[in-house]
Amino acid sequence: MLKRISLIVLLTLTALCYLAPVALMIIGSLKPDARVLAEAGSWLAFVPEGATLDNYRDVFARVPFERYLLSSLWINAAIVLLGLLVNSFAGYALARLRWPGRKAVLAVVIALLVIPFEAIAVPLFYQLSALGWRDDHAVQIIPFVANPLAIYLFYSFFLALPRELEEAARIDGAGVLRTFFTVIVPNSKPVFATVAIVTLLFYWGIYLWPLLMTTGDHARPLPLAIAMFHTLPPLQWGDIFAFGAMMVVPVLVLFVVLQRWFVRGVATAGIRE
Amino acid sequence: MAWGSSDSRAAGVLIAPALAGLILFIALPFVLAVGMSFTNLRLGSPLPLEFTGLRQYARVFADVSVQRAFLNNAVFALVVVPVQTALALLLALALNRRVRGMVVLRALFFLPVIFPMSLVAVVWILILAPGPEGMMNSLLSLLSFGHWQPRDFLHDAMWALPAIMLTSIWQGVGFQMVVLLAGLQAIPAQLYEAAAVDGAARWRQFRHVTLPQLRNPLIFVVVVTTILSFRVFDQVRIMTRGGPNDATTTAIFETVRSAFDRAQLAKAAAIAVVFFVVVLLLTLMQKRLLRQQPAPGISGTTERPSDATC
Numbered sequence: 119m120l121k122r123i124s125l126i127v128l129l130t131l132t133a134l135c136y137l138a139p140v141a142l143m144i145i146g147s148l149k150p151d152a153r154v155l156a157e158a159g160s161w162l163a164f165v166p167e168g169a170t171l172d173n174y175r176d177v178f179a180r181v182p183f184e185r186y187l188l189s190s191l192w193i194n195a196a197i198v199l200l201g202l203l204v205n206s207f208a209g210y211a212l213a214r215l216r217w218p219g220r221k222a223v224l225a226v227v228i229a230l231l232v233i234p235f236e237a238i239a240v241p242l243f244y245q246l247s248a249l250g251w252r253d254d255h256a257v258q259i260i261p262f263v264a265n266p267l268a269i270y271l272f273y274s275f276f277l278a279l280p281r282e283l284e285e286a287a288r289i290d291g292a293g294v295l296r297t298f299f300t301v302i303v304p305n306s307k308p309v310f311a312t313v314a315i316v317t318l319l320f321y322w323g324i325y326l327w328p329l330l331m332t333t334g335d336h337a338r339p340l341p342l343a344i345a346m347f348h349t350l351p352p353l354q355w356g357d358i359f360a361f362g363a364m365m366v367v368p369v370l371v372l373f374v375v376l377q378r379w380f381v382r383g384v385a386t387a388g389i390r391e
Numbered sequence: 392m393a394w395g396s397s398d399s400r401a402a403g404v405l406i407a408p409a410l411a412g413l414i415l416f417i418a419l420p421f422v423l424a425v426g427m428s429f430t431n432l433r434l435g436s437p438l439p440l441e442f443t444g445l446r447q448y449a450r451v452f453a454d455v456s457v458q459r460a461f462l463n464n465a466v467f468a469l470v471v472v473p474v475q476t477a478l479a480l481l482l483a484l485a486l487n488r489r490v491r492g493m494v495v496l497r498a499l500f501f502l503p504v505i506f507p508m509s510l511v512a513v514v515w516i517l518i519l520a521p522g523p524e525g526m527m528n529s530l531l532s533l534l535s536f537g538h539w540q541p542r543d544f545l546h547d548a549m550w551a552l553p554a555i556m557l558t559s560i561w562q563g564v565g566f567q568m569v570v571l572l573a574g575l576q577a578i579p580a581q582l583y584e585a586a587a588v589d590g591a592a593r594w595r596q597f598r599h600v601t602l603p604q605l606r607n608p609l610i611f612v613v614v615v616t617t618i619l620s621f622r623v624f625d626q627v628r629i630m631t632r633g634g635p636n637d638a639t640t641t642a643i644f645e646t647v648r649s650a651f652d653r654a655q656l657a658k659a660a661a662i663a664v665v666f667f668v669v670v671l672l673l674t675l676m677q678k679r680l681l682r683q684q685p686a687p688g689i690s691g692t693t694e695r696p697s698d699a700t701c
Contacts, residue, residue, distance in 0.1 A: 122490060129485055133499040139561065140502065142526070143514050158517055159529035208409035217402035223410060230417050232674050236622050236643045237667040240650045240659050241427060242420035264412025294401035323507030325625040326647070341507040345629050348513045355517055362510050369505045377498050384504070384566060385573030 138164075147173050147359035154355035173360035180350070182335050183361065186343040189255060190322070191368065193339055196259045197321050198314050204263050205313065206306075209272025210298055214284070224273070230266040236326065243330045255337045258328060262321060268313045271386075275309035276302065308386070315376070315383035322369055340365040421667075427660035434654035447661035457662060459637040460645040461669075467556060467641075468620035475560045476612055479567035484601075486568070487575045497572070501565040508562060512629040515558040519544040519630075527554075545631050548638040555626050555639055563619070567612045574608030575601070607681060614677035618670050642666040 134141075141164055146154040148169040157163050177183050211217070212224050242261065243252075251257050283305060287297040303310070328342040338346075347361050373380055431443045451457050486497050503511065518526045521543030528541040544554040582604065586596045602609075624643040627633055633640035633648070640648075642662060650659035 122488075125485070125488075126490065126492060126496075129496050133496055136561075137499060137502065139511075139514050139518060140506075142518065146517075155517070155520070156524065158520060158526045159524035163526065204408045204412065207405040211402040211405040215398045215402040215405070217399040220402070223406060226410075226413065226418075230413055232671055233417055233421055233667065234618070234622055234670055236624060236646070237663045237670070238417060238420040238424060239643075240646055240656070240663060241423040242416060243650075244656065245420055245423060261412070261416035264409040264416065266413060266417070269409060294398070294405070298405075319505065322505075323509065323625075325507070325509045325628075326643070329628070330647075330651075341509040341625075344507070344513055345509045348516070348629070358513060362514060365510060366506060373498075373502075373505050377494075380505075381497065381501065381569050382573075384501075384569045 143359045143362050146355060147363045149173075149356055151354040151356035154359065173354075173356035174364070176354070176357045177347075177361050177364070180357065181343070181347055181361075183343075183364065185335055186338055186340050187365070187368075189337055190339040190341075190365075193255055193258045194318060194321050196255075197262050198317050200259070200263045201265055201268055201317055202310055202314060205265055205268035206272045206303070206310070207298075208264070208269045210276055210302060212269070212273045213276035214302075215294065227266045227269050227273075231270060239326055239330060246331075252331050253333050253337055257331055258337065258339065265317065268317065271313055271316075272306075272309055275306060279305060308382070311376075311379045312383040312386045315380055318369070318372075319384070424660045424663050424667075427657050428664050430657050432657040432660075434656060436654075443657075447657045448665070450658060451661045451665060454645075454658075456637050456640055457642075457645050460640045460642050460662075461665075463552060463637075463639060464621045464623065464641050464669075466552065467559075467623060468617045470553075471556050471560055471563075471620055472613055472616045475564050475567060475616055476609070478560070479564050479571055479612065480605075480609075482564070482568045483571035483575055484597075487572055497569075500568055503562045504565045504569075506562065508559075508625040509629055511558060511562045512626045515554075515561075516545065516630055519554050521546070546635055548635050551631050551635060551639045555623075555630055558626055558630070559623065563616070567616065570612055571605065571608055574605050578604040610677060610680050614673055614680075618673050621666060621669055621673075642669075 142158070145164055145166045146158075148166045148171070149157075150168070150170070151173070154163075157165075208227075212220060212227070246252060246257060246261070279302065283301050284297050287301045292300065323341050324339070325341045325345065328337075328339050332338045332342065335343075344358075344361055344365060348358050428447050429442055429444060431438060431441055431446075482500055486493055486500070520526070521528070521541065523529060523532065523541045525541065525544075527544065528539065531539040532541065542550060544550040578601065582600045583596060586600050591599065621642060623641045624647070627639050627641050627644050628647075631639040633644050643666065646659045646662045646666065649655045649662060
């Protein structure tokens with residue numbers, strides 16, 4: 119028992135040290151700008167003395183934070199929802215339907231899994247700007263809807279579902295789409311959750327693509343906006359931390375509500391091999 | 392069991408949007424990258440576009456900055472992969488207990504994973520601030536009883552890359568911890584019980600049960616972290632812009648720099664292709680390792696989850 123308690127205490131202390139940068143950000147966001155830097159070298163960095171919300175107000179005064187936030191929310195919601203639809207369709211067609219070319223398409227999906235986004239970011243940028251397509255929300259959504267990893271995760275999951283599920287629906291005369299939505303989807307919540315979370319974790323933080331694609335505030339998402347805000351003179355750490363604290367809130371709320379799904383989703387995606 | 396001929400039509404409708412997306416936004420740019428790398432394509436260049444064979448690759452391999460970039464990626468991998476994996480394993484072992492509050496602790500260690508890397512990079516710029524009032528400097532000074540000489544980590548050729556590595560480890564360790572934790576929880580408890588009956592000490596249980604059973608998650612974590620080490624970009628661009636003197640440049644940073652700062656598209660494409668080949672080799676290595684002999688099992692009977700670990 120004593121051993122167990124001491125382990126918990128030790129782990130809690132480790133966690134607190136580990137999360138010191140997060141504490142620094144949140145507490146710093148409540149302090150006057152000059153004190154954030156001045157106190158960063160002492161334990162005062164973690165004392166929110168004289169806390170004020172001035173920095174938060176300053177953020178909105180200096181940049182259109184709400185626009186960045188809406189851009190990020192809209193882009194991620196669209197990528198996740200469209201992605202769930204498109205990729206689960208594909209995974210289902212590959213796992214459960216018989217059609218010519220099925221094997222070839224499956225091979226293509228698996229081959230494309232190997233290509234990291236960074237390897238194609240620059241050519242994709244030129245390909246799309248040649249069409250005059252840049253600096254809007256759609257160009258940050260459409261290219262990322264179809265996703266080989268998501269298709270593969272759906273495919274593996276559907277492959278393992280018992281056939282009897284569909285047979286019953288088919289005897290009732292349901293078509294392919296109806297069977298998919300009434301029988302397959304309700305029995306596949308874990309894989310939908312996994313794909314949604316893995317997609318979100320990647321695109322919520324995406325920086326390289328908006329860096330190449332956006333030129334103004336119109337469609338700029340949060341990860342790029344925080345980096346640019348940091349270089350926007352005058353350098354005010356309180357404001358920067360207020361920006362940072364606000365930008366983690368949406369995912370943090372999701373994470374707290376769906377914590378088990380987050381952990382399970384990452385673990386499933388990790389174990390898939 | 393099939394829907395007969397209507398199957399094909401339905402499949403066509405279901406697969407079309409995904410297939411179109413994959414071809415237009417992954418396969419096509421990839422083919423373009425390979426194609427461009429064999430030309431002299433350069434934005435705003437008066438020279439006519441022509442096929443130049445492997446000349447871009449010769450240029451890329453002779454480019455000191457590009458050499459430095461791949462070297463930095465390799466160093467990054469050689470340091471970050473073992474350190475981060477060991478830390479993640481240690482955390483996973485410590486957190487793999489059925490005790491109240493463990494769920495909260497796991498969530499706390501996972502928390503930085505949901506932070507965008509660009510935000511993490513910005514926060515760490517302040518932590519790594521120069522002078523004695525910088526948090527990292529004052530911490531090191533405290534730990535060394537005042538012997539530490541404060542330095543400007545991000546503008547110091549020797550310290551900039553380690554500083555970026557530390558930032559990356561901080562953000563990424565929770566991800567691997569979760570994967571390894573799932574691996575630990577999948578180990579059948581009877582293996583530990585059998586080992587305990589045989590009188591195996593904790594260290595031997597770890598050595599002969601935990602590690603072999605954790606083989607596949609460990610391979611996955613090691614290979615994924617290695618690949619991520621070659622994909623590093625955000626931290627570098629935000630914290631150091633590749634400097635000082637290319638001390639922190641990376642393959643992707645060089646690709647972006649060639650394409651956008653110097654308009655050398657063909658060269659950027661060639662670097663991207665070399666980068667892709669590295670990632671491909673790493674992936675193939677993983678597949679090979681995973682195909683080799685599965686974890687040896689110890690047979691046992693009763694069940695009880697994983698309290699025995701570590």
